[in-house]
Amino acid sequence: MKETRSTCPYCGVGCGVIIESDGTQITGVRGDPDHPANFGKLCTKGATLHLTAAPGIARQTRLLRPMRRLQRGLAPVAVTWDAALDLAATEIGRIVRTHGPDAVGLYLSGQLLTEDYYIFNKLAKGLIGTNNVDTNSRLCMSSAVSGYKLTLGADAPPACYDDVNHAQCLFIVGSNAAYAHPILFRRIEAAKQQNPAMKVIVVDPRRTDTAELADLYLPLQPGTDVMLFHGLLHIMLWEGWTDAAYIAAHTSGFHELKALVRDYTPERVAQICGLKHDDLFQAAQWFATSAATLSLYCQGLNQSSSGTAKNATLINLHLATGQIGRPGAGPFSLTGQPNAMGGREVGGMANLLSAHRDLANPVHRAEVAALWGVPDVPSKPGKTAVEMFQAAADGEIKALWIVCTNPAQSMPDQALVRRALQRAEFVVVQEAYATAATCDFADLLLAATTWGEKEGTVTNSERRISRARAAVPPCGDARHDWRIAVDVARRLEGQLRPGQPSLFPYETPESIWNEHRESTRGRDLDITGLSYAMLESAGPQFWPLREGEPTGKARLYEDGVFPTADGKARFAALPWKPLAEPREARFPFSLTTGRLRDQWHGMTRTGTLGRLFGHVAEPAVQLNPQDMERRGLKDGDLVYVTSKRGSIVVPVQSSAALQPTQAYIAMHWGAEYLSGRNNKGEPLAGVNALTTSAHCPTSKQPELKHAAVQILKAELP
Numbered sequence: 001m002k003e004t005r006s007t008c009p010y011c012g013v014g015c016g017v018i019i020e021s022d023g024t025q026i027t028g029v030r031g032d033p034d035h036p037a038n039f040g041k042l043c044t045k046g047a048t049l050h051l052t053a054a055p056g057i058a059r060q061t062r063l064l065r066p067m068r069r070l071q072r073g074l075a076p077v078a079v080t081w082d083a084a085l086d087l088a089a090t091e092i093g094r095i096v097r098t099h100g101p102d103a104v105g106l107y108l109s110g111q112l113l114t115e116d117y118y119i120f121n122k123l124a125k126g127l128i129g130t131n132n133v134d135t136n137s138r139l140c141m142s143s144a145v146s147g148y149k150l151t152l153g154a155d156a157p158p159a160c161y162d163d164v165n166h167a168q169c170l171f172i173v174g175s176n177a178a179y180a181h182p183i184l185f186r187r188i189e190a191a192k193q194q195n196p197a198m199k200v201i202v203v204d205p206r207r208t209d210t211a212e213l214a215d216l217y218l219p220l221q222p223g224t225d226v227m228l229f230h231g232l233l234h235i236m237l238w239e240g241w242t243d244a245a246y247i248a249a250h251t252s253g254f255h256e257l258k259a260l261v262r263d264y265t266p267e268r269v270a271q272i273c274g275l276k277h278d279d280l281f282q283a284a285q286w287f288a289t290s291a292a293t294l295s296l297y298c299q300g301l302n303q304s305s306s307g308t309a310k311n312a313t314l315i316n317l318h319l320a321t322g323q324i325g326r327p328g329a330g331p332f333s334l335t336g337q338p339n340a341m342g343g344r345e346v347g348g349m350a351n352l353l354s355a356h357r358d359l360a361n362p363v364h365r366a367e368v369a370a371l372w373g374v375p376d377v378p379s380k381p382g383k384t385a386v387e388m389f390q391a392a393a394d395g396e397i398k399a400l401w402i403v404c405t406n407p408a409q410s411m412p413d414q415a416l417v418r419r420a421l422q423r424a425e426f427v428v429v430q431e432a433y434a435t436a437a438t439c440d441f442a443d444l445l446l447a448a449t450t451w452g453e454k455e456g457t458v459t460n461s462e463r464r465i466s467r468a469r470a471a472v473p474p475c476g477d478a479r480h481d482w483r484i485a486v487d488v489a490r491r492l493e494g495q496l497r498p499g500q501p502s503l504f505p506y507e508t509p510e511s512i513w514n515e516h517r518e519s520t521r522g523r524d525l526d527i528t529g530l531s532y533a534m535l536e537s538a539g540p541q542f543w544p545l546r547e548g549e550p551t552g553k554a555r556l557y558e559d560g561v562f563p564t565a566d567g568k569a570r571f572a573a574l575p576w577k578p579l580a581e582p583r584e585a586r587f588p589f590s591l592t593t594g595r596l597r598d599q600w601h602g603m604t605r606t607g608t609l610g611r612l613f614g615h616v617a618e619p620a621v622q623l624n625p626q627d628m629e630r631r632g633l634k635d636g637d638l639v640y641v642t643s644k645r646g647s648i649v650v651p652v653q654s655s656a657a658l659q660p661t662q663a664y665i666a667m668h669w670g671a672e673y674l675s676g677r678n679n680k681g682e683p684l685a686g687v688n689a690l691t692t693s694a695h696c697p698t699s700k701q702p703e704l705k706h707a708a709v710q711i712l713k714a715e716l717p
């Protein structure tokens, strides 16, 4: 038996796994006792990874070879790799020559490895000449990026998992860590058990399993987070709980914020947030006066039309109270996906460049162009996720290359996404799973390797970089994502820059890593001291880890110096804004979406295992018992859930976790479970038939956490 150390491919906790195999088949998996993210523990999803790789399941679900669809609507046929790669390069080259580079869009995934991400980003921005390269991480954490940059000056979570053990107050907001980050949540439970004096505050419209741990639960109304944070600051100021010395020495912009929060009186905040006056005071006191306060937050803040404001105004509280830069203190965003962080690091988004550089900065563009050996990097902003599919639906983007993600299920406003996929002239889907709904729209399917077969690196929520390693050979004829990208890039170079040396000389993931590493020199995430050899010998490492340093930094800003022009963190004086789509008479319920404990994204992997349906077996829309009674509904009744964009049919279920007028559907269920129609009668599926593509103007992250809906009993024939 062979044992291979790697990383779990599900959530951003980034647990280490030991893959057991016979060299050709994966036979088992267990937690890596030496990995600092999990110390040997695994949640249900991680502990069943090997079962999802069983040959019987792979035969039914994996895309085993490249395929081409000769005509839309027909079944795809197998082609050779050479034919597939030639076709990709020929069609993309044709579209670039005919319509310009911005007629191409690449849509990537937080589940790609850092090395994959690096190549795709270089291919789009350095070779094709478009910044239209974005990722499903846009749906996951782009508001956290913009919140950090606006206030702290850099996209760098300042805390680490160990801070859970040092905190005296945990402020968990917009995060059901019990389901979405289970192994981190076990660490939180253990910390609370060891230190019962630690106060846990949970802020969430839904009383989740995470809220069961709370000393104080704040069931705020959806979309009122900024109102709450300003209200807490108002109380802290009134009670003298802010840290004047920290504010004076290490921050700027406090006067503007102080003037703004004057109007956020406890009475007004309590009324708009739907919270008790006393609870606001209690939360403010615990947050401000504890010896160390750590905030943990996730999609409840990020997936919002005010996502940046929610992140930034929470960080305001840490700056105003000096709760940052010490063990157990700081604002700590949790990433949903296993390598959303790595994607940010290589600049794999429409507005970013390598090593946390900004596309809008001409100096940064020149640095990256010099590094890549190209004349320039285009300055025109690229299309972010929603904008990219809108541009394809409008006929502006003609070629879509979708890698390791399933927008035909996961993007909001599915009617728009379907129009985009149907209108684009050429759709390439690079995927490990033939069962992903987006495959149905592909002109060309490129079979990709996945967990257990790939080599590279990932970065977890706490800035810790780990190796992903291959335990077995690729399934079928599948190839590695970086390899496919390099092979298409080399063919495109023959058309777009003939006769010049290749920009893509890579033959191993390590050679890509080495170039990425060099790109970080002198940047906030400098990893010039981190090599594959060091990851091999010393295990996972935090960034930054500069050349000559023995280890990376677990905590940032301990010296109170921030990466801004004057070295000071900036307060964000941003007012509260209502939801993009508030409830109204025709749509009187607030629908929110969320995760189940034992499922992952669109279930292409977890949905293959019967045992992972033991926790929740089928989809349902959950309603408060009072709403059930008022509408004459009982558990199991079928209802239409209808938004302005479409309607789905789903069983209803009573849940005291929800407040009246709120509704909840887990985001995982796709076409096999939830069918529906849009307003034109066209077929749609899943909860994203209902959600809105309204998004935060700064982070461009869509408001997946809220849509106004109507819920009516289905009158079935």
Ligand code: SF4
Pocket: 008, 009, 010, 011, 012, 013, 014, 015, 038, 041, 042, 043, 044, 045, 046, 047, 181, 182, 183, 184
């Ligand atoms: Fe995998 Fe996340 Fe579970 Fe860890 S907590 S085993 S990373 S799904």
